[in-house]
Amino acid sequence: RKQSMVQAGRPRANTTEEIARRHLLQPWPVAGSIGAEARGLIGEGDGIYVVDGEGRRLIDGPAGMWCTNVGHRNQELAGVMYEQAMALSYNTPWYTMNEPSAALAARIAAHAPGDLDHVFFTTGGSSAVETALRFMQFYNNVRGRPDKKMVVSRGGAYHGSTYLSASLNGRPRDRDWMDGADGLVVKLSCPDPFRRPAGMSVEAFRDLLVQEFRDTVERIGPDRIGAFVGEPVMASGGVIVPPEGYLPAIRDICRENDILFIADEVVTAFGRLGHVFASKDVFGIEPDMITFAKGVTSGYFPLGGVVISGALVEEMRRSNHADAMFAHGLTYSSHPVGCAVALKNLDLLENGILEHAGAIAPYFQQRLKTLEELPLVGEVRGLGLMACVECVADRESRNPLALDNEVGKRIDAHCHELGLLVRPLIHMCVMSPPLIITRDQIDDMVAILHEGISRTMDDLRAEGLW
Numbered sequence: 001r002k003q004s005m006v007q008a009g010r011p012r013a014n015t016t017e018e019i020a021r022r023h024l025l026q027p028w029p030v031a032g033s034i035g036a037e038a039r040g041l042i043g044e045g046d047g048i049y050v051v052d053g054e055g056r057r058l059i060d061g062p063a064g065m066w067c068t069n070v071g072h073r074n075q076e077l078a079g080v081m082y083e084q085a086m087a088l089s090y091n092t093p094w095y096t097m098n099e100p101s102a103a104l105a106a107r108i109a110a111h112a113p114g115d116l117d118h119v120f121f122t123t124g125g126s127s128a129v130e131t132a133l134r135f136m137q138f139y140n141n142v143r144g145r146p147d148k149k150m151v152v153s154r155g156g157a158y159h160g161s162t163y164l165s166a167s168l169n170g171r172p173r174d175r176d177w178m179d180g181a182d183g184l185v186v187k188l189s190c191p192d193p194f195r196r197p198a199g200m201s202v203e204a205f206r207d208l209l210v211q212e213f214r215d216t217v218e219r220i221g222p223d224r225i226g227a228f229v230g231e232p233v234m235a236s237g238g239v240i241v242p243p244e245g246y247l248p249a250i251r252d253i254c255r256e257n258d259i260l261f262i263a264d265e266v267v268t269a270f271g272r273l274g275h276v277f278a279s280k281d282v283f284g285i286e287p288d289m290i291t292f293a294k295g296v297t298s299g300y301f302p303l304g305g306v307v308i309s310g311a312l313v314e315e316m317r318r319s320n321h322a323d324a325m326f327a328h329g330l331t332y333s334s335h336p337v338g339c340a341v342a343l344k345n346l347d348l349l350e351n352g353i354l355e356h357a358g359a360i361a362p363y364f365q366q367r368l369k370t371l372e373e374l375p376l377v378g379e380v381r382g383l384g385l386m387a388c389v390e391c392v393a394d395r396e397s398r399n400p401l402a403l404d405n406e407v408g409k410r411i412d413a414h415c416h417e418l419g420l421l422v423r424p425l426i427h428m429c430v431m432s433p434p435l436i437i438t439r440d441q442i443d444d445m446v447a448i449l450h451e452g453i454s455r456t457m458d459d460l461r462a463e464g465l466w
């Protein structure tokens with residue numbers, strides 16, 4: 001029996017839960033609850049806060065999924081969406097174009113490093129990575145190098161949920177029950193200094209990682225490797241900041257071997273590290289392509305894209321196959337509403353928010369670092385306005401807890417009661433709030449997290465689990 005889901009006023013938690021359990025397929029479900037799961041209802045958002053189904057106000061600790069950069073309920077973004085939809089809600093990118101997408105491409109190119117001056121718009125991060133990889137394939141096809149297609153990725157990486165992008169994912173739980181284009185991908189070790197071999201310096205660890213890449217290129221052959229894809233700071237893998245000098249060294253090896261360096265900045269771009277793009281401004285590297293999404297519209301509209309080097313574009317154009325088509329495009333490529341929102345979002349970032357994010361980041365990191373006084377916490381690490389609290393069984397061995405899967409969830413549950421959304425990642429809690437967060441709000445966030453972890457420690461002790 002179907003019933004109308006259109007209701008006046010706010011959704012009521014119990015009704016929404018009931019409907020969701022019957023009809024809604026949620027992302028990332030486990031088999032046992034597929035199609036039968038209700039999740040915490042969020043009714044509205046304002047600034048760095050969201051309100052849950054019971055009317056409780058919560059700090060949006062993870063900024064949604066690293067995306068609500070300028071915060072919720074931004075009138076200017078909402079206004080521009082309305083205006084653009086009223087002016088032109090859609091045009092086909094197959095044989096027409098719109099003004100906001102051209103203007104946005106130019107604005108993004110002006111921020112991108114080196115000669116990265118062309119932008120292809122997609123619907124989000126996965127489709128951005130997918131597009132970058134298909135550009136790599138096409139580029140090598142028209143250059144007469146059809147065997148140069150393998151992609152180098154890393155353990156701990158997350159690059160998306162479409163077939164090709166997901167094939168690059170490095171976390172076991174993203175792979176265990178899913179298929180991928182395995183013959184196309186080779187994985188390097190995760191550059192996680194916290195998990196480096198015991199007794200090894202960070203510098204020696206870096207050199208080991210770089211050598212592993214060199215050896216891999218040699219083993220497979222540079223004429224078979226098309227691209228290296230990497231997040232400058234691995235986000236979903238646990239906010240892994242690589243050792244100093246690691247990214248430039250990988251970049252050099254790519255250049256020496258005609259391997260495209262694709263920086264996946266889906267999380268790190270648009271302010272998370274205080275800059276529009278982090279590759280050059282934070283890590284001193286100029287990639288061949290940069291993928292972006294999320295923060296480009298602060299999550300108000302699904303939009304992503306790839307910035308591509310002019311040299312690459314030129315080479316494709318000048319190949320001996322001028323009639324070869326790059327047969328790749330999306331109905332919503334260059335969407336006028338998404339691009340208009342992104343232009344306004346960029347105005348907001350340029351007019352104060354980037355500066356604020358950069359200025360407040362040291363305070364954010366320093367306050368979160370104080371959580372290391374709690375014995376359950378093995379390390380707090382991060383950069384800019386992204387950080388991760390990693391829990392361990394004991395700090396000496398750094399061994400994970402036996403009940404790893406539960407720890408993050410328990411901390412999240414306590415913090416929810418106290419007014420903070422946490423994004424639990426197994427035994428880790430990720431904090432990446434909207435960039436507009438103030439010092440006082442950072443203090444609130446850290447105080448709640450401290451209390452949530454303390455309560456979790458009490459529970460674990462009481463249950464004899466720790």
Ligand code: PMP
Nearest residue numbers: 124125126158159160231266293
């Ligand atoms: N790359 C990175 C680094 C990401 O973190 C994500 C999403 N978390 C993606 C790609 C995929 O983006 P989307 O979910 O928008 O498809």
